[in-house]
Amino acid sequence: AAETKDPQTNLPKAINAIPVRIILFYVLALFVVMSVTPWNHIRADKSPFVELFLNAGIPISAIIMNLVVLSSVMSSMNSGVFSTSRMLFGLSKDGQAPSVLGRLSKRAVPSNGLIFSCIFIMGGAVLQYFVPNTMEAFTLASSLCVILFISVWILIMACYLRYRKIRPELHAASTFKMPGGVLMAYAVIAFFLFTLVILALEPDTLKALYVSPVWLVVLSVTYYAFYKPRMRKLGQEIF
Numbered sequence: 001a002a003e004t005k006d007p008q009t010n011l012p013k014a015i016n017a018i019p020v021r022i023i024l025f026y027v028l029a030l031f032v033v034m035s036v037t038p039w040n041h042i043r044a045d046k047s048p049f050v051e052l053f054l055n056a057g058i059p060i061s062a063i064i065m066n067l068v069v070l071s072s073v074m075s076s077m078n079s080g081v082f083s084t085s086r087m088l089f090g091l092s093k094d095g096q097a098p099s100v101l102g103r104l105s106k107r108a109v110p111s112n113g114l115i116f117s118c119i120f121i122m123g124g125a126v127l128q129y130f131v132p133n134t135m136e137a138f139t140l141a142s143s144l145c146v147i148l149f150i151s152v153w154i155l156i157m158a159c160y161l162r163y164r165k166i167r168p169e170l171h172a173a174s175t176f177k178m179p180g181g182v183l184m185a186y187a188v189i190a191f192f193l194f195t196l197v198i199l200a201l202e203p204d205t206l207k208a209l210y211v212s213p214v215w216l217v218v219l220s221v222t223y224y225a226f227y228k229p230r231m232r233k234l235g236q237e238i239f
Contacts, residue, residue, distance in 0.1 A: 012176045081117050088113035095230060136204065143199065143208035148215055150192045157185045 033048045036055060042048050047069075053061030089110035092102030105111040124141060131137035161182060164171050171177070178184055199205040 008175060015176075077121070081114065081121070084117040085110045085113035088116060096227060139204045140208055143205040144212060147196070147199065147208055147212040150195060151212070151216065154189055154192050157189050160185050 029049075033042075033052055036052050037048060042051075047062075047065055050062045050065045053065070088097055088101045089104075091097035092099055092113075101110070101113045101116060103110070103112050127137050127141060128134070131140060160178065164182065180187065196209070200209055
């Protein structure tokens with residue numbers, strides 16, 4: 001929002017466009033696949049989109065889809081690295097991360113934050129050595145990411161509820177409120193908890209569920225050991 005031109009207008013447009021894009025690129029795409037191939041006949045080691053095009057008589061589809069997937073993954077990783085390094089830079093400037101992550105290179109790039117992000121990305125390559133099965137490693141990594149994202153969004157909803165309680169005047173003055181308000185926040189939390197239950201039913205995703213509490217422990221320790229004392233030292237109010 002801080003780097004967006006006219007955020008009061010552009011951010012609501014961008015946010016409202018997300019459900020449309022999800023329906024268009026994910027829901028409708030899966031609907032087309034399921035219309036051709038039953039869900040219980042889809043193999044985990046083959047792309048359903050490749051199989052769809054093969055059934056349509058387009059043998060070159062495998063190459064096309066692999067190029068599309070590869071470019072999508074590279075684009076996603078690029079945006080992830082960019083946003084993560086920028087986030088680390090912003091946190092550093094706000095005193096919520098080590099100051100070394102807030103240093104810029106000669107080209108005004110948060111290079112330390114970039115290197116820090118890349119180190120964790122390389123963890124995916126290291127995981128391949130501990131889990132030789134590529135599909136199992138991918139399932140573990142993706143499931144862990146999903147669980148962490150769910151945790152983050154649950155925290156966001158909790159912060160929203162806290163924000164409404166301690167800053168009702170700011171919420172009342174907001175021009176772009178969350179539909180449903182408090183009720184929707186609890187509904188979102190309930191949905192995410194239900195998703196965690198679903199993940200616990202599958203042995204592959206259950207492994208990631210066992211590992212994910214480590215992240216919460218690290219997050220809690222760093223909060224109470226570093227962040228909270230620093231904020232008190234700076235004289236900032238903590239809620």
